[in-house]
Amino acid sequence: MSVRTSTLDGGVGLIEVKGSLVGGEETDALRKAIAGFVDREYSKLILDLGGVTYLNSTAIGVLMQGFTSYARRNWQLKLCGINKKIDSIFVITKLTLVFDVHDTRKAALASFA
Amino acid sequence: MAEQALQTDQLQVLLGENRRLKHAVEELSILNELARAIGASLDPQEIIGTIVRKSLRAVNAEQGVIHLVDIHASDPMKTLVREMSSSHEHEHFRINQTLVGWMQLNRKPLLMNSPRTDPRFSGMKWDESIRSLLCVPLMIKSELKGVLTVYNKKDGLQFTDDDQRLLAIIAAQSGQVIENARLNEREKQLVKMQEELRLAARIQIELLPKSAPAVAGYDIAGKSIPAQSVGGDYFDFIQIDEHRLAFCLGDVSGKGLPASLLMSNVQATLRSHALMGLTAQECTSRSNRLLFQSTSAEKFVTLFYGILDLRDHTLLYANAGHEHPIIVSAKRAVLRLSTGGIMLGMLEEFPFQNDTVALNPGDIMVVFSDGVTEAMNADQAQFGDERLQEVIMSHEDESASVLIESIVDAIRSHVGATPQMDDITLMVVKRNRG
Numbered sequence: 100m101s102v103r104t105s106t107l108d109g110g111v112g113l114i115e116v117k118g119s120l121v122g123g124e125e126t127d128a129l130r131k132a133i134a135g136f137v138d139r140e141y142s143k144l145i146l147d148l149g150g151v152t153y154l155n156s157t158a159i160g161v162l163m164q165g166f167t168s169y170a171r172r173n174w175q176l177k178l179c180g181i182n183k184k185i186d187s188i189f190v191i192t193k194l195t196l197v198f199d200v201h202d203t204r205k206a207a208l209a210s211f212a
Numbered sequence: 213m214a215e216q217a218l219q220t221d222q223l224q225v226l227l228g229e230n231r232r233l234k235h236a237v238e239e240l241s242i243l244n245e246l247a248r249a250i251g252a253s254l255d256p257q258e259i260i261g262t263i264v265r266k267s268l269r270a271v272n273a274e275q276g277v278i279h280l281v282d283i284h285a286s287d288p289m290k291t292l293v294r295e296m297s298s299s300h301e302h303e304h305f306r307i308n309q310t311l312v313g314w315m316q317l318n319r320k321p322l323l324m325n326s327p328r329t330d331p332r333f334s335g336m337k338w339d340e341s342i343r344s345l346l347c348v349p350l351m352i353k354s355e356l357k358g359v360l361t362v363y364n365k366k367d368g369l370q371f372t373d374d375d376q377r378l379l380a381i382i383a384a385q386s387g388q389v390i391e392n393a394r395l396n397e398r399e400k401q402l403v404k405m406q407e408e409l410r411l412a413a414r415i416q417i418e419l420l421p422k423s424a425p426a427v428a429g430y431d432i433a434g435k436s437i438p439a440q441s442v443g444g445d446y447f448d449f450i451q452i453d454e455h456r457l458a459f460c461l462g463d464v465s466g467k468g469l470p471a472s473l474l475m476s477n478v479q480a481t482l483r484s485h486a487l488m489g490l491t492a493q494e495c496t497s498r499s500n501r502l503l504f505q506s507t508s509a510e511k512f513v514t515l516f517y518g519i520l521d522l523r524d525h526t527l528l529y530a531n532a533g534h535e536h537p538i539i540v541s542a543k544r545a546v547l548r549l550s551t552g553g554i555m556l557g558m559l560e561e562f563p564f565q566n567d568t569v570a571l572n573p574g575d576i577m578v579v580f581s582d583g584v585t586e587a588m589n590a591d592q593a594q595f596g597d598e599r600l601q602e603v604i605m606s607h608e609d610e611s612a613s614v615l616i617e618s619i620v621d622a623i624r625s626h627v628g629a630t631p632q633m634d635d636i637t638l639m640v641v642k643r644n645r646g
Contacts, residue, residue, distance in 0.1 A: 121633075122466075155586075155634070156465040160510035163558050167509040192514070192533040193554045 101150075102128040104135065111208060112141035117150030122157030129158070133165040142174040145207045149180025154188060166198060175199070177207040239378055242270045246382060250389055260393055263386045264360070270382065271346060271375040273362035278350070280358045280394055281312065310336050315349050315359055321380045322347040325370040346371045348383040352391045360386070409469065413441045416472050419479060424612070425449050427457060427522065429644050433612035434461075436637040437620065444471025445581045445635035446479055450486040455522050458486045458495075461579045461639050462515040463534065465555075478503065478513050478556070492517045492530035493566040496556070500532065500564070503557035512555040516579050525571045525643065530564050532556045535582055538597075540604050542574025542645060574645040576615070578604055583634035587623045595626045612640040 102125065103115045114132045118125065136144050146165070148154075154162075162178075169176035179201045181189055189195050201207040249262040264276040310333060314322065324330050325344045343364050350358035360383050365371050416438075424432040434447045444464035452458055460482055464471040481502055485495040496517055503513060516537055518529035529537075531552030539547040551567035571577065580600070587595040599622065607618045616638045623636065 153586075156463065156512075156514075156582075159555075160465045160512065163512065164508070164510045191535060191552070193552060194533075197554055197559065 102132050104132050112136040112144040115147045119152050120154040120158035126158045130161045137168050143211050144176045146178050147180045152184050179204050179207040259389050270378050272366045274364040276362040278360050319349050321376045323376045348379045350383050350387045350390050352387050358390045409441050421449050431612040431642040434639040435616050438635045439632045440468050442472040443635040445637035446475045447639050457520045459518045462513050463581045464513050492528050493564050496530040496564045500556040504560045507557050512557040514555045527569050537579040539577045571643045575643045577641040579639040581637040583636040587627050589627045590630050595623050612642050615640050
């Protein structure tokens with residue numbers, strides 16, 4: 100499990116998450132990574148979940164907290180790389196209706212207005 | 213003459229030697245008594261009381277106190293045991309932070325026979341009746357755990373280096389006992405917390421339906437197995453009127469006591485809405501709004517809410533981010549109830565929808581929490597939807613409650629020795645054949 104942060108051209112923040120998000124230290128790391136970009140006023144953020152194999156309700160809570168942090172400021176948060184393993188969670192919870200979801204990081208990056 | 217002087221000198225030496233030996237014997241006897249007293253009792257408070265009393269006797273002081281040092285507590289100094297050497301009323305002296313700070317830094321005995329003029333504590337305000345004090349640290353593995361302080365040497369005398377040495381030995385002997393007392397207190401707190409948790413678990417069990425309602429033409433059952441002593445899953449049956457019965461099964465994000473408190477809140481909200489005769493969609497939307505207003509975005513609830521109408525055997529349902537229930541028909545066709553929206557409490561407004569499904573003779577509807585399908589074995593393989601469907605099909609002739617037990621057994625045999633990570637909750641509604 101790892102949470103890696105970096106920045107892309109155009110003032111876009113990137114968080115790459117790998118492994119299983121089950122509400123432990125790794126979920127805390129994701130929460131802190133999102134809060135870090137909010138603190139540094141990155142108004143555009145991509146969450147690449149390409150390497151995520153499982154996420155539980157606590158992890159969804161963290162994603163949702165990130166969503167509200169960004170929406171409240173009229174900033175943009177995009178998700179990408181939702182693979183087969185976690186697809187059903189997004190379908191059941193209808194989070195695809197809440198988040199701006201893209202297949203690839205490139206598509207997410209291109210979607211920023 | 214010279215011989216007489218020599219004899220006098222020798223006598224003096226012998227007398228001095230005798231005094232020292234007597235003193236050493238007294239010290240040894242005090243330490244021996246102390247060791248015996250420590251070994252004789254299991255009650256930490258009693259043992260510590262003995263330590264303080266023996267210390268007072270050992271150095272001939274008026275008052276003695278043991279304080280525990282807990283740098284993490286709101287009050288870092290806690291008076292553990294205070295003893296007076298006489299029935300005479302004394303003021304209770306308070307050890308102050310400056311003294312504790314000095315002890316933290318120096319970790320060695322402190323002897324003061326005139327505290328008011330002591331340069332190490334200039335400017336410090338002393339209780340008026342403190343004439344002298346002797347203070348020794350209680351250490352465990354080089355950590356300061358407490359402070360033993362004795363005040364005012366009796367008969368107007370001053371504390372000596374011998375007093376200091378003896379009190380330091382007593383402190384060294386007593387450190388572990390003090391630590392045991394601290395651990396004992398912690399254990400008491402833990403026992404109290406566990407008792408409260410047990411009570412919360414009992415309240416929660418009381419809130420879940422004890423039995424399923426008896427409905428003509430149907431066989432209904434529900435069960436919830438929390439992963440911890442209290443859980444975040446819940447299910448409920450609500451008789452709206454003589455024709456309609458509401459079912460709900462929900463999963464609160466997180467686990468343990470916080471999740472269970474939120475769960476109780478959701479249950480109360482849904483019960484009151486259900487009895488108002490609202491549709492599934494209205495009930496879900498209103499509960500969503502209430503939950504959104506009272507929780508952070510991180511806290512949410514997945515919910516399946518269905519209303520079974522016994523007149524036409526239809527189920528009106530709404531789903532807020534919950535696992536899609538399964539209906540297996542008499543002809544073994546599998547239907548998933550997939551209409552739904554996001555979880556409750558995430559967005560203030562969301563267009564939840566009603567959907568209707570007919571329950572035909574022989575249909576088995578299984579509503580479940582993700583603890584069922586996501587139960588993982590040692591190889592990280594989930595129990596999954598397919599296994600669940602297989603178990604339903606292979607037990608289609610069993611009663612609703614036996615079917616639930618069969619599913620639970622199948623989950624247990626799948627996960628093996630892997631501990632249960634999430635609450636497992638199931639509700640089965642079977643319409644009788646023909």
